[in-house]
Amino acid sequence: MRVNQPLLRGACRIGTVGVAFLALSGCFSDNTVKHSIEDYAERLSRVLDTPLPPSFDDSIVRPLPTLADSASLRHNIEPISINLREFYALQDCELGTVVAERNTSLGKSQLPSQRLVHESKLLTVLKECEAALQNEQGSGNEKLADTIASWRKQKTIDYAKTWANLIQGSQELRLALNTPQRLFSVESNKDSLSSVNALFYLTTVNNAANLATPINSSELENQLHIVRSGRLPATLWQTQQTLAHTLSELTHMLSPKLEAVSCPDGRASDQAKILRNVFYLFFIEKIQPVGGLVNQYHYKLSPLWEKWLNEPSLHKELKRYIENQTQEGFAQYSDAMKSHVSLWQQFLGRCNLSPVAPG
Template identity: 35%
Template sequence: MNRLALANLRSVHLCLILQLTLTLFGCGKNNLEKTFDDYQQRLANVLDTPFVDTSFSNPQAHSLTLPSTTLRYPSIRELTTTIEVPLIDVKQFFALDRCDVNVLIAQRNTPLGRTQLPSVRYIYEHKMLASLARCSKLMPKHRANLNQWISQKQTVLPFVWANLVQTSKETINAFSNNSAFISSVSATDIQQTQSALTYLLHLKTTPQAPISAKELERNLEQLAKIHLPAKTWRTQALMAKELTSTTTWLKQQPLFEQCPNGQASQQITYLKNVFTLFFIEKIQPVGSDLNRVHYTLSPLYKTLSEQTELHTSFRRLLNEQNTTSFSAYQRAMKEHVLFWQQLFKHCSISPHT
């Protein structure tokens, strides 16, 4: 094979790789973003008018604050609660030789123990409470000190839990990952996310229940892997923005004039086909998935937001996404559907015909 043929073969190979890459990644756009682009462009093509996002130049629309598709998570420094550690002198430490609490104390004071992950720290504090309770029974001579430490540990445990929920890398990923939107949601993803959030809340409400470190890490990993809260929050923000801009633009077009005597023109018929192809068949199913996820997880977000040990900024994030942002999406969806219903009624056509 000569050099020219080899160069041509390499060129073909490179083109195939590039084509496959563009197919897989959609030129850098998510499927939902591309669907909205195509929807708006096809509407513009039918009307022979450029699509321009004028929703924010309209004073009425401008007064509506639409959520952002970029999730901004509070800083770890802001969210982290400093946990007060009870002081114990050397004499008290060695007096606990009949109890495993001194082993836990020694572990905590190693370099590794002083830099525990939030999940490891929660497991440690939980073990410490159980150990102190056993020691209190075994060593009545030291019961006063031990019970005092138990009381201190019980007081701080909810704040250790708050650090687990707010500052674990897995939960940060679940609540703030900016890499994806919903395209379709499996029942398994919803169930696993619901189960993981329920598990974290269960830790708070039943602090005496036994804990498996393996189970805790598994639930955290599920949240991080699926990151369903972040995907749904970004999706509802994108839907609110694009539906609002599309509806605003459509209202600026003289579409109702194209149905003389209540009869649809050919152009309106073409618009109906575009509406069916993109909104009914592609956008609305995403909205159905979004609603399904929201109504399943919303009670858990609400319960989390009511836990006063969690930082105000974290609770505000949950409330904004669970109520304000979702309401903005619902409003945009309702207004878009209402516009088409009014147009189709005026033109005596059905979107299903």
């Protein structure tokens, strides 16, 4: 297979996914890009007879920056307090029952996801009770209807905070945002697209103003399970972080070494051909496709992060963390990938070589 220089440049252009290089069947294999980078670096070191950068002596995969503690991000939300007179007056609608559920010991210990389900049920019932009381002309319930209207207004505000507590404090989201299980690979693709859809689903349930029915509890828990299983954002961000660091280090190591490789009058030496083969077999075949996955999922999730960054109920510390990964982290990865490819293009051009398969 012949891969010409324009195609190589195109495959590294941000947002462009080169068909020749991408196997979009995968992200989550045990044989991740970590192993490909290590093999690539070791072979370059051997061919050039030069030591690897000191950072390769330890694990090349570094933890993501720590996410702020969930307690520091949590909104404190006061429950509705109903006196006995109001409680008995509300027996003809479901509000009293829903409020009573929240005030039990079980209700007070609910997970963030079930708190959101409860708040969605409460908002729905408040609307129904308010409408029912307003339709009872001359019943003397006008004051109670006004009270319920004030509760509904407050709970509409509280609903966004409850949603934020789910995003910022649930175990599923914290693992998905900060604790990857592995790096991207091109050999299997477990849960990636499902994770994208699940994350967008969680964004759509933050809609108190248009809430017609309570959130389906089973559906919410299922989507959270997908988010936890895939951990897509953390996997994406740790992969781009690893690529940014290792490619920058290798580019710095290779720059003087490739320049010193002999290619008299543009004729490739045996060493130059071996280096081209290493570049093709490990970078083009194994590492660059993972870069394509980073680009793909970065852009798929960009609309989601834009919504979250503009959501008033989310804490500024969470927004800062997301900005660091999606903007600064992605820019560093992009620059590292471009610089590495540019270095090889210059070397291959000087030696009149094309990045093609050996043999």
